[in-house]
Amino acid sequence: MSRGVLISHGWLVAALLVGPVNSALAADWPSPVANDVLPYPTSGLTHGPMLGRPASDGVRIWLRTDQPRQFAVVYDTQVPLGADSPSVSGKTIAASDNTAKVDLAGLAADTRYFYGIRINGQLIDTRVDFHDPWPAFQTLADAGTARDEAVNPEGLTNLCFAIGHCMSQEPGPRSGGHYASSPVFDTLLARHGDEPRFMIINGDIIYEERRDGTLDGVRENYRLYFERGRSFARLARRLPLLFTFDDHDVGWDIHGCGEVGLGEGRHLMRDIGLAAYGDYAAWANPQMASRGTIRFGTAAMAGGSDLLVDEQADFTGLDPATVSTIHVGSYTRPDSGWKRPDAGDTAKPPPNAGVYGLVEVVDAHRLRVRPASAKDGTAGYSIGTHHYYDWQQDNCHFLALDTRGERSCFNGKNRADPQAFILGEAQERWLLETARTTPADFIFLISPDPWTVYHTAAHVSTKPGADRDDKGDGFPSFLHQRERLLEALEAVGKPVLIFSGDVHHAASVRISEHVWEFLCGPLASTGHPLATLGNPPTGGSWESMGRPVDIRWLSGFPNDLPYQRIRNAYYGLVRVNNAAEVGRPRAVGLRLAAFDRPSVTVRWHDAYTGRLTYAETVLAN
Ligand SMILES: [Fe+2]
Numbered sequence: 081m082s083r084g085v086l087i088s089h090g091w092l093v094a095a096l097l098v099g100p101v102n103s104a105l106a107a108d109w110p111s112p113v114a115n116d117v118l119p120y121p122t123s124g125l126t127h128g129p130m131l132g133r134p135a136s137d138g139v140r141i142w143l144r145t146d147q148p149r150q151f152a153v154v155y156d157t158q159v160p161l162g163a164d165s166p167s168v169s170g171k172t173i174a175a176s177d178n179t180a181k182v183d184l185a186g187l188a189a190d191t192r193y194f195y196g197i198r199i200n201g202q203l204i205d206t207r208v209d210f211h212d213p214w215p216a217f218q219t220l221a222d223a224g225t226a227r228d229e230a231v232n233p234e235g236l237t238n239l240c241f242a243i244g245h246c247m248s249q250e251p252g253p254r255s256g257g258h259y260a261s262s263p264v265f266d267t268l269l270a271r272h273g274d275e276p277r278f279m280i281i282n283g284d285i286i287y288e289e290r291r292d293g294t295l296d297g298v299r300e301n302y303r304l305y306f307e308r309g310r311s312f313a314r315l316a317r318r319l320p321l322l323f324t325f326d327d328h329d330v331g332w333d334i335h336g337c338g339e340v341g342l343g344e345g346r347h348l349m350r351d352i353g354l355a356a357y358g359d360y361a362a363w364a365n366p367q368m369a370s371r372g373t374i375r376f377g378t379a380a381m382a383g384g385s386d387l388l389v390d391e392q393a394d395f396t397g398l399d400p401a402t403v404s405t406i407h408v409g410s411y412t413r414p415d416s417g418w419k420r421p422d423a424g425d426t427a428k429p430p431p432n433a434g435v436y437g438l439v440e441v442v443d444a445h446r447l448r449v450r451p452a453s454a455k456d457g458t459a460g461y462s463i464g465t466h467h468y469y470d471w472q473q474d475n476c477h478f479l480a481l482d483t484r485g486e487r488s489c490f491n492g493k494n495r496a497d498p499q500a501f502i503l504g505e506a507q508e509r510w511l512l513e514t515a516r517t518t519p520a521d522f523i524f525l526i527s528p529d530p531w532t533v534y535h536t537a538a539h540v541s542t543k544p545g546a547d548r549d550d551k552g553d554g555f556p557s558f559l560h561q562r563e564r565l566l567e568a569l570e571a572v573g574k575p576v577l578i579f580s581g582d583v584h585h586a587a588s589v590r591i592s593e594h595v596w597e598f599l600c601g602p603l604a605s606t607g608h609p610l611a612t613l614g615n616p617p618t619g620g621s622w623e624s625m626g627r628p629v630d631i632r633w634l635s636g637f638p639n640d641l642p643y644q645r646i647r648n649a650y651y652g653l654v655r656v657n658n659a660a661e662v663g664r665p666r667a668v669g670l671r672l673a674a675f676d677r678p679s680v681t682v683r684w685h686d687a688y689t690g691r692l693t694y695a696e697t698v699l700a701n
Pocket residue numbers: 246247284328582583584605
């Protein structure tokens with residue numbers, strides 16, 4: 081613990097730590113003159129490194145190269161990184177768009193590690209700008225680092241993480257235009273240094289640019305964002321990330337992609353979008369047993385038959401528990417329009433296009449699906465997988481949802497339609513089972529879509545009643561399931577903090593005694609005025625589709641502002657307060673004295689200045 085506390089003040093302290101370690105000759109390390117490092121653009125690296133999967137004993141490192149290459153990640157608790165520093169080797173592969181990830185394991189808890197990338201034996205200068213500090217990260221604390229028999233027998237530690245949603249770099253004019261390199265990420269690093277130990281990007285990581293209707297077009301969208309967004313790249317070098325996906329990540333609304341029996345439609349964009357999300361973002365998330373690999377192929381189907389046949393496939397290793405739904409006629413779209421790419425034989429939907437459920441794996445080449453196909457024909461297909469995940473850190477349990485990829489269509493005439501769902505059956509079971517059985521004090525639900533505020537089209541519509549017409553993005557359009565889930569979560573009897581997104585507004589809402597909703601954003605996208613949220617008050621009681629809630633605070637962008645002119649942006653910092661930093665009775669140094677009642681403080685900060693805007697504290701039972 082003491083090391084983490086002592087070096088918790090960021091770059092300055094990191095620089096001071098370098099001093100005594102180095103000889104005079106190494107004082108200028110890394111010197112391009114001495115060829116300590118190779119400038120990034122000449123190295124073969126094109127993207128990254130980025131950090132993911134925060135843990136007390138390891139971290140995951142991702143990167144992309146210009147062609148398939150061998151590389152090594154070298155790391156140490158001090159710089160210069162040299163021949164004696166430990167290293168892990170990896171290889172980028174063409175099938176993953178020349179990306180790769182490696183895991184550093186067996187690291188010490190609550191410790192700062194410097195790291196670098198070597199290609200062909202040469203260390204690469206991975207600073208985004210030359211005068212940036214050398215990339216480093218800190219592992220999470222664990223009980224062993226904090227245990228004190230007198231004041232903290234369980235070894236509880238404090239945890240701080242950053243969270244936010246919607247980080248558009250879209251230059252306009254469609255949504256008003258944004259900074260190409262979002263100010264928020266530099267603000268976060270400059271104002272808070274290493275206070276947060278990881279960051280959750282809760283959906284809308286990218287917005288549609290440079291898409292050409294192919295998988296490579298979606299990948300190009302990520303490549304653009306991770307390159308043009310220099311501030312994001314800088315943050316991702318220092319702070320491990322976790323991601324969820326929302327509509328823009330896959331190409332906009334995909335209503336119905338989990339509704340077995342639904343036919344042709346843009347919901348069939350899901351899996352190409354999520355394949356690219358896997359290469360560029362989902363690598364950072366914990367891998368659940370329920371998450372498999374998205375498979376693509378060409379299926380032969382006979383009219384009236386329930387068999388999907390692919391002689392090129394090997395289905396023997398396909399675990400049905402990892403399958404969400406199967407899409408026949410998968411496609412993705414170019415930047416403009418909703419239709420299939422207007423080229424070649426993909427311009428029209430192929431026969432039997434739609435959503436299918438897996439009944440059983442018959443043999444290596446055949447799946448039994450439902451419903452049976454209507455016509456004879458061949459078509460491209462994709463086998464989707466579950467993207468939800470959870471992990472526990474100390475007395476906190478994080479559950480990250482997939483609120484887009486397994487949903488049915490919504491019923492605009494009856495939002496309480498019992499047939500409509502936003503989470504699939506497997507995901508609901510996992511969510512409630514985990515929430516009911518976790519020993520953690522706090523449950524954090526990471527939900528890319530909102531639970532109480534609406535997402536209407538009022539920012540682009542002047543129609544009367546537009547502010548009441550939730551357009552199906554979030555839980556207010558799936559009331560039957562929302563109410564069932566909220567009642568079950570309240571019954572758990574522990575604080576449940578739902579962090580949601582999609583709507584470009586910051587908010588704190590007390591839903592019931594134990595359940596809260598927080599929107600920490602937008603990180604960079606232009607804001608939505610109050611009408612888009614359904615015109616709730618900026619503080620006070622409100623009825624969200626029949627459920628009374630207490631609006632504690634909203635960022636409150638007024639309706640006389642066109643959304644293209646709402647440039648407020650926010651990030652959230654969440655601190656779990658388990659223990660106080662106190663001195664030792666005799667020795668020098670700090671220790672942690674556990675509180676009798678832990679709490680969580682959620683802070684909203686202005687993305688440009690870092691100033692505190694609002695804070696909410698939730699107490700453990
Ligand atoms: Fe968004």
